[in-house]
Amino acid sequence: MGSSELDVPSLMVDAKRLAECLHDSCQYGAAHQYGKLSTETGMARLSLDDSDKEVRDWFMETANSLGCRTFFDQMGNLFAIRSGKNNNAPPIMMGSHLDTQPTGGRYDGILGVVAGLEVLKVLNENSIETEGSVGVVNWTNEEGARFPKMAVSSGVWAEEIPIETAWGLREVTTHGGNPKSIKEELDKIGYRGEHPASYRANPFAAHFELHIEQGPILEDEGLKIGVVHGVQAFKWFDITVRGRDSHAGTTPLYARKDAVLSAAKMVVAANTVATHHSGLATTGIINAEPGTVNTMAHTARFTLDVRHVRDDVLETMVKACEAEFRRIAQEDSEKGCDVEWKVLVDSPAVQFNSECISVVEQSTVNVLSALPETSSSKLWRPMISGAGHDSCYTNLRCPTSMIFTPTRQGISHNPTEYCSPEDCALGASVLLGAVLRYDRLRARRGDFSDLNC
Numbered sequence: 017m018g019s020s021e022l023d024v025p026s027l028m029v030d031a032k033r034l035a036e037c038l039h040d041s042c043q044y045g046a047a048h049q050y051g052k053l054s055t056e057t058g059m060a061r062l063s064l065d066d067s068d069k070e071v072r073d074w075f076m077e078t079a080n081s082l083g084c085r086t087f088f089d090q091m092g093n094l095f096a097i098r099s100g101k102n103n104n105a106p107p108i109m110m111g112s113h114l115d116t117q118p119t120g121g122r123y124d125g126i127l128g129v130v131a132g133l134e135v136l137k138v139l140n141e142n143s144i145e146t147e148g149s150v151g152v153v154n155w156t157n158e159e160g161a162r163f164p165k166m167a168v169s170s171g172v173w174a175e176e177i178p179i180e181t182a183w184g185l186r187e188v189t190t191h192g193g194n195p196k197s198i199k200e201e202l203d204k205i206g207y208r209g210e211h212p213a214s215y216r217a218n219p220f221a222a223h224f225e226l227h228i229e230q231g232p233i234l235e236d237e238g239l240k241i242g243v244v245h246g247v248q249a250f251k252w253f254d255i256t257v258r259g260r261d262s263h264a265g266t267t268p269l270y271a272r273k274d275a276v277l278s279a280a281k282m283v284v285a286a287n288t289v290a291t292h293h294s295g296l297a298t299t300g301i302i303n304a305e306p307g308t309v310n311t312m313a314h315t316a317r318f319t320l321d322v323r324h325v326r327d328d329v330l331e332t333m334v335k336a337c338e339a340e341f342r343r344i345a346q347e348d349s350e351k352g353c354d355v356e357w358k359v360l361v362d363s364p365a366v367q368f369n370s371e372c373i374s375v376v377e378q379s380t381v382n383v384l385s386a387l388p389e390t391s392s393s394k395l396w397r398p399m400i401s402g403a404g405h406d407s408c409y410t411n412l413r414c415p416t417s418m419i420f421t422p423t424r425q426g427i428s429h430n431p432t433e434y435c436s437p438e439d440c441a442l443g444a445s446v447l448l449g450a451v452l453r454y455d456r457l458r459a460r461r462g463d464f465s466d467l468n469c
């Protein structure tokens with residue numbers, strides 16, 4: 017069944033209330049003042065620290081005041097559910113995360129959660145009774161900044177990561193040689209629930225995530241909304257180049273096995289391959305041993321992060337890099353070096369659910385039609401996310417898609433991260449319209465018919 021002609025009320029969120037709610041939540045963990053205004057700060061709200069406990073208390077209190085049923089699971093994921101006409105079917109969830117990087121901003125993750133709360137406020141004040149229930153989820157430790165595993169708690173919910181592994185993760189910042197585990201910190205702040213962290217015990221009808229783009233494309237193209245179709249594939253490698261250490265002054269060029277020179281040419285070659293395939297290749301870490309000024313290194317190590325929207329093209333890029341690196345190691349150093357590859361991460365491309373994408377697109381067209389600029393130009397585009405999100409895990413277990421808003425200068429994971437109140441509100445209104453459309457879609461599809469006799 018298609019999702020055409022879904023007749024839903026045309027509602028907009030309250031931009032001012034949304035901005036106030038966002039900044040209200042940011043009083044917990046605000047840090048790194050960069051401007052004169054009280055809201056011109058970044059965030060340092062590391063997962064499960066005291067400020068994270070405070071914002072969790074704030075979230076639960078806010079959701080309870082909206083009449084939601086609230087609970088949290090074994091990973092401390094917070095859930096707020098607003099009842100609909102049929103409450104035996106799983107809820108449509110709007111989710112993201114309230115934790116931040118140590119030098120993070122006020123929008124990454126936070127916008128998606130507070131926009132979910134704003135959607136519930138609009139439903140309440142318009143006395144809208146949805147067909148099924150609708151809710152908001154705050155996922156624990158999405159950033160992987162304090163406990164080094166990204167989106168670990170949606171990963172447990174999706175049963176892709178065992179809970180013991182997640183509970184046992186220890187923080188990267190040591191407390192005097194005694195780094196705390198996720199389980200210890202959940203217990204300390206009182207957020208380790210009884211409810212199983214599992215999609216089987218706690219299923220969703222769908223998961224929609226509003227998020228800042230974290231890149232420059234929407235702003236550069238003068239657009240307001242990105243309709244996200246998926247997440248690009250990426251692979252991380254550790255590359256080791258072995259040559260021979262010898263004296264920088266007495267070894268002629270023709271007699272060298274120069275590992276650093278070879279590695280440098282490989283970094284350039286990877287960039288050429290990426291450019292050729294319209295993908296990305298990045299070297300973020302590079303080291304040489306033994307590391308003295310007047311000795312060429314016997315070993316050079318570097319990381320390689322390769323990305324493309326398509327798995328098959330990513331594979332072609334990796335093969336091309338392998339061939340080029342082999343050639344460089346053998347021919348570009350007079351006496352030849354060896355090159356070794358080790359895979360660190362292999363993350364295939366994610367394709368979001370077509371019905372979710374379709375309701376987001378319909379909602380986007382409807383919301384943007386209210387803007388005067390719409391008459392002269394289209395203000396949205398389909399996009400592929402460059403970064404991973406909790407939605408990658410939920411997508412494995414329920415229909416999922418994402419909505420992007422513009423991000424000033426594409427800057428994220430930085431205190432100055434910014435999305436204007438107007439753009440935040442457009443994104444939240446798109447989220448609202450998408451949820452209402454999906455709610456109507458599943459009623460029309462008969463999702464509730466077995467449950468109502």
Ligand SMILES: [Zn+2]
Nearest residue numbers: 124125158227
């Ligand atoms: Zn995020």
